[in-house]
Amino acid sequence: MSEIHTGTGFAPAHITGFFEIHNHKDLQYKGSTGCGLVLDQGVKTEIRADDTLKRTRVLLNGSPVQVDAINTAIDMLTDLPVAVNIRTNIPLGCGLGLSGAGALSVAYALNQALSLSYTSKHLADIVHLAEVNTGSGLGDATAQLYRGAVIRTKPGKPSKGEVDFIPSEKFTVYVVVLGNVSTKSVIENREMVDRINSAGGKAHSLILKRPTIDNFMEQSKNFAMETGLLKDRAKDLIEAIELSGGKASQAMIGDTVFAITDKKTKNEVYDSMSEFGEVLELDSGTGCNTI
Ligand SMILES: Nc1ncnc2c1ncn2[C@@H]1O[C@H](COP(=O)(O)OP(=O)(O)O)[C@@H](O)[C@H]1O
Numbered sequence: 001m002s003e004i005h006t007g008t009g010f011a012p013a014h015i016t017g018f019f020e021i022h023n024h025k026d027l028q029y030k031g032s033t034g035c036g037l038v039l040d041q042g043v044k045t046e047i048r049a050d051d052t053l054k055r056t057r058v059l060l061n062g063s064p065v066q067v068d069a070i071n072t073a074i075d076m077l078t079d080l081p082v083a084v085n086i087r088t089n090i091p092l093g094c095g096l097g098l099s100g101a102g103a104l105s106v107a108y109a110l111n112q113a114l115s116l117s118y119t120s121k122h123l124a125d126i127v128h129l130a131e132v133n134t135g136s137g138l139g140d141a142t143a144q145l146y147r148g149a150v151i152r153t154k155p156g157k158p159s160k161g162e163v164d165f166i167p168s169e170k171f172t173v174y175v176v177v178l179g180n181v182s183t184k185s186v187i188e189n190r191e192m193v194d195r196i197n198s199a200g201g202k203a204h205s206l207i208l209k210r211p212t213i214d215n216f217m218e219q220s221k222n223f224a225m226e227t228g229l230l231k232d233r234a235k236d237l238i239e240a241i242e243l244s245g246g247k248a249s250q251a252m253i254g255d256t257v258f259a260i261t262d263k264k265t266k267n268e269v270y271d272s273m274s275e276f277g278e279v280l281e282l283d284s285g286t287g288c289n290t291i
């Protein structure tokens with residue numbers, strides 16, 4: 001008789017502000033260094049592993065999707081076909097780390113469903129390998145083990161890499177999505193990799209000299225401009241936010257703008273953003289040293 005295994009998992013969204021690519025022929029050492037914001041919001045996932053299913057299928061908010069990192073992570077964890085049901089209000093393919101969050105939430109759910117007895121870091125190691133292998137991410141799974149402003153100081157899968165944090169209180173992150181960008185198409189483009197690494201290396205050393213959220217926003221914006229990843233409409237939106245008193249940059253790698261603001265200019269920043277699209281109000285996540 002077949003046995004049905006069910007489980008649930010959650011993983012947070014992650015907005016990379018800037019990063020540097022570290023290639024390595026051994027994929028466990030391949031990855032990125034850089035800095036990003038891990039949010040309170042993310043994806044909630046239910047899974048059913050069941051050998052009566054014909055094949056693994058993944059639904060995102062009720063619609064079928066093909067996310068290679070998710071299927072690869074499943075194959076690394078089980079031979080059983082899996083029915084995956086992901087719910088989120090955060091879009092896929094827009095620089096908010098959804099492929100990593102999707103795969104990580106599935107890994108947590110499978111760990112529960114099949115009593116695999118793995119730690120979170122081990123599951124994130126598997127997701128990192130799946131992401132690096134499929135080209136949809138280089139560092140999201142590492143960051144997504146934590147909350148708040150995470151600096152990835154050493155590349156590689158989570159158990160090989162190292163992280164540090166920008167000390168900060170929890171704050172609101174405003175996001176407008178303008179369009180999709182395929183991460184794979186950018187990180188497999190040689191010319192882009194050179195520009196990313198030159199701008200990313202500079203931003204990384206500057207954030208370690210002054211690890212503040214304001215400096216993170218400044219270094220992220222410099223990175224977006226220097227790499228040439230910033231499109232015209234995103235640039236216009238960032239300018240509009242700055243004119244309203246906020247700070248903004250581009251979520252990597254997506255055609256998406258994220259912003260922070262203080263209480264005084266909140267309404268003006270929100271209004272200027274809503275002229276460009278729906279504004280998502282998200283939370284920076286409580287880091288290890290926040291209240
Ligand atoms: N509708 C869709 N929009 C964007 N990506 C999609 C979609 N359906 C499937 N995918 C897959 O999801 C993955 C998205 O990865 P990526 O571009 O890194 O996005 P994110 O920034 O959300 O992590 C890719 O493997 C892509 O092929």
Ligand SMILES: CC(C)(COP(=O)(O)O)[C@@H](O)C(=O)O
Nearest residue numbers: 016032095097137138139253
């Ligand atoms: C920036 C990126 C390489 C991709 O991020 P996303 O487009 O959100 O999948 C990320 O994985 C990182 O290493 O920081």
